[in-house]
Amino acid sequence: MEKTAHPQAWLRGLVSGFAVLMLLASSAGYAEDLSLPPPSRKGTLSVEEALSSRRTHRSFQGRALTLKQLSQILWAANGVTAVRPGRQLKTAPSAGATYPIDIYAVVGEGGVESMAPGVYHYRPESHSLRPVTSGDVRTQVAAACLRQMWMAPAPLLIVITGEYGRCSAKYGPRGVTYTQIEAGHVGQNVFLQAEALFLKAGIVGAFEREDLGKTLHIPAAHEPLLVMPVGYPG
Ligand SMILES: Cc1cc2nc3c(=O)[nH]c(=O)nc-3n(C[C@H](O)[C@H](O)[C@H](O)COP(=O)(O)O)c2cc1C
Incomplete structure (x- = not known):
């Protein structure tokens, strides 16, 4: 008798092969970048009001942030505001426009609407996020911050890192100070x-650098400088 594969079995094979490929791609770090909604350039609070009310908060609700709020915070941190020949200018000044800063967003379980928990790398040039590692690592981050566990309930932890080499290539040892100032x-x-x-x-500057870097799975050259929990006040 002639052997012919059942068409449904063939289709099932194709679908499961595709699923395996997707799984391999995501575990190898090839998960797709996430486009962020465009940031707003107008707000309702004046700079003076924001300066007057700013305080270091240490108590947060678990309430989720929207993708729009996350987008706005990342853009404010390190987003592109102008394009000049050969370079993009950003919200914060940078010595010699060397831009040694990278931002990572640590998103908790249910921390940002429609986002999976994990660590994401902000890509200012495309205003998008690249997944770095999946899972809710807020407790490990708080533990690496000398067990400042008050941070862990915040839906979002912004990690500011510096790559000294980018600035030191132009300014020598002063590049370290300049990166920290930035x-x-x-x-x-x-x-x-x-x-x-x-x-x-x-804002948190007290942490074990190695523990934090390992938890975040960030490149060794990206020196963590500050961790900033963000959310609704608790
Ligand atoms: C570089 C730096 C590191 C800091 N590290 C921590 C920290 O690890 N934990 C903490 O609770 N606050 C930390 N703070 C916050 C300060 O304690 C806070 O800014 C100061 O008490 C003044 O209060 P305010 O920010 O509410 O005006 C840090 C602030 C800075 C600028």
Whole structure:
């Protein structure tokens, strides 16, 4: 008797092969980038009001943020505001426009509407997020921050990192200081943008660098400089 594969079995094979390929792709870090909604350039709170109300917050509700709020915070932190020949200018100043800062978003379970928990790398040039690792790692991040567990309930942790080499290539040893100064500008942008969205932010500079880097799965050259929990005040 002639052997012919049943057409449904053939289709099932194709579908499961595709599923395996997708799984392999995501575990190899090839999950698709996530486009963020365009940031708004107008708000309802004045700079003076945001400056007056800014405080380091250490208590947060678990309430989810919207993708729009996340988009706005990332843009404020390190987003592109102008394009010049050969380079893009950003919300924070940068020594020699060397831009040594990278931002990672640690999203908790149910932390941002329609997003899976995980660590994401912000890509300013395309205003998008690239998945780095999946799963809710907020507790591990808080533990790496010398067990400052008050941070863990915040739906979003913004991690500001610096790659000294980008700035030191131009300025030598001063590049380290310049990178750290730039991280401070970025941090204040996050604070003020959170206020303008009627959210609150905290700031943490006390952490075990190696533990934090391992938890986040970030490149060794990306030195964590600040961690900023963001959310609704608890
Ligand atoms: C570089 C830096 C590191 C900080 N690290 C921490 C920290 O690890 N934990 C913490 O609770 N607050 C931290 N803070 C927040 C300060 O304690 C806070 O800014 C200060 O008490 C003034 O309060 P305010 O920010 O509410 O005005 C840090 C602030 C800065 C600028």
